[in-house]
Amino acid sequence: MLHQLEGSHAIARALALCRPGVVCAYPISPQTHILEGLEELIRSGKLQNCEYLNVESEMGALSVAIGGEAAGVRSYTATSSQGLLYMIEAVYNASGLELPIVMTLGNRALGSPINIWNDHSDAMSVRDSGWIMFFAETNQEAADLHILAFGIAEKVRCPVIVNVDGFILTHAYDRVDIPSQEEVDEFLPPYAPSVSMDVDSPIAIGTMVPPEYFMEVRHLAHRKHEDSLAMIECAGHAFEEKFGRISGGLLRGYNLRNADTIVVAMGSVAGTIKDAVDELNQEGGKFGELSLVCYRPFPEEALRNSLKNAKRVIVVEKSLAVGIGGILSREIELAMKGCDVEVISVIAGLGGRNITKTMLKECFGRKNHEKTTFLGLRNDIIGDQYRRISNDDC
Amino acid sequence: MSPLTIGNRLAKNVAVQSSSDRPNCLTSGHRACQGCGEALGARCVLDAAYVATKGKIAVVNATGCLEVFSCVYPENSWRVPWLHSLFGNAPAVAAGVAAAFRQQGKEDVRVIAQGGDGALADIGMGCLSGMFERDDDVLCVCYDNQAYMNTGVQRSGATPAFARTATTLPTGNYLGNDAQTGKNLPKIAMAHGIPYVATASVGDIRDLEKKAAKAIRIKGAKYLHVHVPCPLGWGYPTSETIKIARAAIQCGLFPLFEAEHGKIVESTPIKEPIKVEDYLRGQRRFAHLFGKNAPPEALAALQNTADNNIREYALVGGADE
Numbered sequence: 119m120l121h122q123l124e125g126s127h128a129i130a131r132a133l134a135l136c137r138p139g140v141v142c143a144y145p146i147s148p149q150t151h152i153l154e155g156l157e158e159l160i161r162s163g164k165l166q167n168c169e170y171l172n173v174e175s176e177m178g179a180l181s182v183a184i185g186g187e188a189a190g191v192r193s194y195t196a197t198s199s200q201g202l203l204y205m206i207e208a209v210y211n212a213s214g215l216e217l218p219i220v221m222t223l224g225n226r227a228l229g230s231p232i233n234i235w236n237d238h239s240d241a242m243s244v245r246d247s248g249w250i251m252f253f254a255e256t257n258q259e260a261a262d263l264h265i266l267a268f269g270i271a272e273k274v275r276c277p278v279i280v281n282v283d284g285f286i287l288t289h290a291y292d293r294v295d296i297p298s299q300e301e302v303d304e305f306l307p308p309y310a311p312s313v314s315m316d317v318d319s320p321i322a323i324g325t326m327v328p329p330e331y332f333m334e335v336r337h338l339a340h341r342k343h344e345d346s347l348a349m350i351e352c353a354g355h356a357f358e359e360k361f362g363r364i365s366g367g368l369l370r371g372y373n374l375r376n377a378d379t380i381v382v383a384m385g386s387v388a389g390t391i392k393d394a395v396d397e398l399n400q401e402g403g404k405f406g407e408l409s410l411v412c413y414r415p416f417p418e419e420a421l422r423n424s425l426k427n428a429k430r431v432i433v434v435e436k437s438l439a440v441g442i443g444g445i446l447s448r449e450i451e452l453a454m455k456g457c458d459v460e461v462i463s464v465i466a467g468l469g470g471r472n473i474t475k476t477m478l479k480e481c482f483g484r485k486n487h488e489k490t491t492f493l494g495l496r497n498d499i500i501g502d503q504y505r506r507i508s509n510d511d512c
Numbered sequence: 513m514s515p516l517t518i519g520n521r522l523a524k525n526v527a528v529q530s531s532s533d534r535p536n537c538l539t540s541g542h543r544a545c546q547g548c549g550e551a552l553g554a555r556c557v558l559d560a561a562y563v564a565t566k567g568k569i570a571v572v573n574a575t576g577c578l579e580v581f582s583c584v585y586p587e588n589s590w591r592v593p594w595l596h597s598l599f600g601n602a603p604a605v606a607a608g609v610a611a612a613f614r615q616q617g618k619e620d621v622r623v624i625a626q627g628g629d630g631a632l633a634d635i636g637m638g639c640l641s642g643m644f645e646r647d648d649d650v651l652c653v654c655y656d657n658q659a660y661m662n663t664g665v666q667r668s669g670a671t672p673a674f675a676r677t678a679t680t681l682p683t684g685n686y687l688g689n690d691a692q693t694g695k696n697l698p699k700i701a702m703a704h705g706i707p708y709v710a711t712a713s714v715g716d717i718r719d720l721e722k723k724a725a726k727a728i729r730i731k732g733a734k735y736l737h738v739h740v741p742c743p744l745g746w747g748y749p750t751s752e753t754i755k756i757a758r759a760a761i762q763c764g765l766f767p768l769f770e771a772e773h774g775k776i777v778e779s780t781p782i783k784e785p786i787k788v789e790d791y792l793r794g795q796r797r798f799a800h801l802f803g804k805n806a807p808p809e810a811l812a813a814l815q816n817t818a819d820n821n822i823r824e825y826a827l828v829g830g831a832d833e
Contacts, residue, residue, distance in 0.1 A: 142608070169611035169615050171646065173646075174639065174641065174645070175638055175639070177604070177638070178601070178639050181601035181607075181639060184597050184608060185572065185595070185604070185609040185611070185612065187612075188605075188609065188612075189570070189613055193608065207598055207600075208598060208601060211597050315594075315609060317567060317568050317592070317593055320590070320594065322588040322590050322594045322595075323596070324595055324596035324597055325583035325584065325585045325588060326579065326583060326585060327585045328584055
């Protein structure tokens with residue numbers, strides 16, 4: 119049924135339909151409205167048989183979810199930015215323990231300088247943590263990805279982060295189709311953990327693993343991720359079949375056929391990129407767009423297949439690895455090894471900087487790009503500082 | 513009650529540990545040092561809780577000696593559902609386990625969070641306080657050996673004044689851990705007003721078992737602080753763990769008491785009072801206080817702490833046995 123909803127409330131409604139049994143909440147902008155929305159659904163009886171815990175920190179939040187999941191109950195929490203960093207030890211722990219927790223990350227910049235606005239730096243800080251990571255393009259997809267996430271997490275026995283652009287999606291009102299409880303129940307079976315804390319068959323979870331076994335554990339975690347690619351793609355198809363719309367999967371292409379230049383991005387910026395691509399094509403260009411919905415596991419082969427016929431790939435990424443440059447662009451460069459494709463790295467929208475269609479069109483239309491382009495950089499501001507740095511003696 | 517093993521002299525007050533069918537929740541074969549107070553304390557607490565709940569306990573363990581010596585894959589000494597997550601989050605994980613059991617209608621399974629003083633007085637204090645404040649249905653047990661033993665005896669927030677540790681080495685005028693009394697976690701727990709707080713010691717096994725058995729049945733947040741001497745870290749012969757633990761009780765430095773909703777309801781009188789130096793003398797971590805140039809103020813300060821405890825908890829001359 120269609121509703122006009124704030125992104126966070128659409129996510130909360132979708133989550134409630136997934137019947138989580140343990141939800142833990144700690145506030146940090148911009149994810150806060152999701153947990154507030156869930157709380158309201160629980161107190162009003164719309165989500166029943168769910169334990170809601172207000173905890174003392176993000177470390178506490180994910181730790182409660184770890185305990186809930188280890189005791190056999192579908193568990194959920196949400197965080198952003200500094201909150202993710204504060205819980206990062208538990209992030210690695212949850213994936214190592216193979217606990218299928220689902221967590222929303224309301225994407226936000228990392229400080230210092232402190233900044234509450236959107237970019238993907240927080241997500242990138244846990245890209246190697248062993249969690250499956252999805253990026254939502256719209257509020258509809260943000261809601262849908264949560265319905266997909268529990269099933270995938272529980273099948274793969276791996277936690278999932280659903281990335282949702284802070285403010286741009288979490289706080290924006292949009293039309294969202296919220297499915298019925300019956301539909302979701304048909305799509306998402308109840309959680310049936312293969313192992314959990316059980317007095318009738320006690321097991322030790324989280325033992326110390328010495329060098330004789332550790333490599334194998336890590337290898338298997340990697341294999342599990344690689345194997346899950348096909349399953350994630352299938353889940354996307356199953357979702358489309360059940361709900362009649364496309365959400366999830368690995369990648370989503372736009373106008374890829376005959377495109378010389380394909381712009382790759384993650385999250386909500388894809389919408390603006392598609393508008394820019396449309397206008398450039400009306401002006402005689404040959405542009406396409408490719409959204410990476412599943413970032414981890416990295417869909418290398420699917421990416422290569424989608425991009426191999428392009429001459430140029432422009433990666434628009436909302437994060438920066440200081441000292442090296444773009445993260446996603448380098449990963450795509452590696453994926454395209456052996457193909458005759460130029461990969462261009464465009465860093466955009468850091469700390470909530472607006473990304474406009476005009477800026478994107480100008481950037482995509484350039485003949486030459488710097489090694490790392492910073493979109494919309496204000497040279498008047500950096501000029502003096504840069505002179506100061508370069509004048510310092512070695 | 514099960515048949516008594518040979519040597520049980522007090523037939524009326526049989527310890528779980530002396531019963532032939534004690535559950536051995538932490539069973540033999542683990543890698544703890546000889547004379548480890550923590551291994552003994554953990555076995556006593558869990559066995560007592562196991563018997564009191566007819567086997568319905570689940571345990572969340574913080575990182576530390578207790579975790580490292582008990583379960584190096586593929587070996588495992590735990591005979592109860594057991595989960596190790598991280599160093600600083602055991603109370604929060606246990607809160608999640610308890611919430612999940614409640615959600616499944618399995619509240620008869622009682623949840624224990626356990627760890628050392630480093631895990632609970634220091635790095636996990638936030639999670640512990642949160643668990644208390646929410647009154648989660650968890651018994652948190654701190655095995656206090658008064659330093660970070662697993663990493664090589666470094667000072668913790670619970671290290672007593674003047675103790676020598678790897679990071680408080682007495683040299684020159686420096687007398688070891690700066691004059692603090694060690695973070696008083698039982699009082700911090702009491703300040704949360706939770707239903708039950710108690711201190712116990714491996715120097716009094718029956719008292720320890722009694723408190724563990726009582727605590728595990730209470731609904732809400734409970735805290736049990738167990739004094740567990742460490743032969744390696746404290747520097748005494750491995751055969752003297754119980755003797756040292758008893759001396760700590762007898763001198764007044766480790767008072768045994770119970771508190772309900774923030775108020776002390778019971779304290780255990782000292783049977784045979786001793787001076788603090790009789791407790792300290794046998795431990796290498798305090799040896800520098802007995803050297804020929806040692807200033808007498810250090811011993812006096814520690815005796816003062818004990819005297820204050822004796823007054824505050826009415827440990828001597830109060831209720832007679």
